[in-house]
Amino acid sequence: MAKHVGYFPELKRNWWLKNRYFTLYMVREATVLPLVFFIACLLAGLYSLLQGQQSFQGWLQFMQNPITIVINLLALVASLFHAATFFTLFPRVMPLRVGGKAIPAKWIILGQWFGVLLVMVLFAWVFGRGV
Amino acid sequence: MMEKRVKRSDEPIWWALFSAGGVCFAVFVPAAILFIALLIPLGLLPAETLDFERSRGLLFSFPGLIFIGVVICLPLFHAMHRIRHGLHDLKLGRDKTNKVIAYGAAIVFSLLALLGFVLGIM
Numbered sequence: 533m534a535k536h537v538g539y540f541p542e543l544k545r546n547w548w549l550k551n552r553y554f555t556l557y558m559v560r561e562a563t564v565l566p567l568v569f570f571i572a573c574l575l576a577g578l579y580s581l582l583q584g585q586q587s588f589q590g591w592l593q594f595m596q597n598p599i600t601i602v603i604n605l606l607a608l609v610a611s612l613f614h615a616a617t618f619f620t621l622f623p624r625v626m627p628l629r630v631g632g633k634a635i636p637a638k639w640i641i642l643g644q645w646f647g648v649l650l651v652m653v654l655f656a657w658v659f660g661r662g663v
Numbered sequence: 664m665m666e667k668r669v670k671r672s673d674e675p676i677w678w679a680l681f682s683a684g685g686v687c688f689a690v691f692v693p694a695a696i697l698f699i700a701l702l703i704p705l706g707l708l709p710a711e712t713l714d715f716e717r718s719r720g721l722l723f724s725f726p727g728l729i730f731i732g733v734v735i736c737l738p739l740f741h742a743m744h745r746i747r748h749g750l751h752d753l754k755l756g757r758d759k760t761n762k763v764i765a766y767g768a769a770i771v772f773s774l775l776a777l778l779g780f781v782l783g784i785m
Contacts, residue, residue, distance in 0.1 A: 545754050561749045564742035567688065570696055571735055571742070575772065577699075578731075578779040581722060585715045592713075595704040604700035608693060615689035644689070652694040658721065659698055659712050 563614045566607035619644040684741025687733040695734045723783035731780055736773040743769040
């Protein structure tokens with residue numbers, strides 16, 4: 533590879549604030565921050581289940597803390613925002629064809645949202661069983 | 664015969680885990696957050712929905728293992744990949760170090776989740 537010589541424009545740390553498109557890109561990158569919090573909650577819950585009833589009650593109380601609820605609400609919004617950007621990307625990366633005809637991108641996007649809904653129904657069924 | 668060792672990049676592994684985690688983050692995580700972190704703590708579902716014995720039964724089972732894979736491990740790799748590249752975008756730290764810490768954390772916490780699962784089914 534040829535070595536760069538000459539003029540090198542310096543990229544400032546806040547480059548992504550100067551263009552709406554780049555800012556949205558960084559917002560999408562940041563969607564993983566509340567996700568990490570939610571995953572940490574789940575790991576804590578898993579280990580509280582190993583420690584016993586009392587520990588689990590403590591975990592439930594932590595989950596009921598208004599600050600926890602707010603961060604997890606943010607995590608839900610972030611996951612849906614990530615999903616929205618991800619689902620519109622899919623038909624562009626992998627256009628699907630059936631019988632030589634391209635499936636409209638709109639349908640593929642709708643199909644993926646249907647998948648999200650289906651998982652929610654599955655959760656409702658699993659949690660609702662025998663209650 | 665001349666033998667030549669081709670130095671392969673490990674990046675495809677991290678990008679594959681990132682993609683797989685991205686699918687899980689979009690499809691499985693919203694429902695998990697909605698039920699476990701919002702509806703149940705807010706008391707919008709009956710209290711028995713997530714009592715101690717029931718939760719143990721649900722998590723320490725085969726579906727529970729799949730749950731750990733698609734809601735904890737893969738999204739964790741997705742998240743740490745984005746954090747690594749986000750740090751680069753913000754010009755924070757050295758990428759070599761960030762890479763080791765980010766994927767190292769994803770591996771350690773994934774193994775911790777799996778260890779918890781094994782302890783739970785024993």
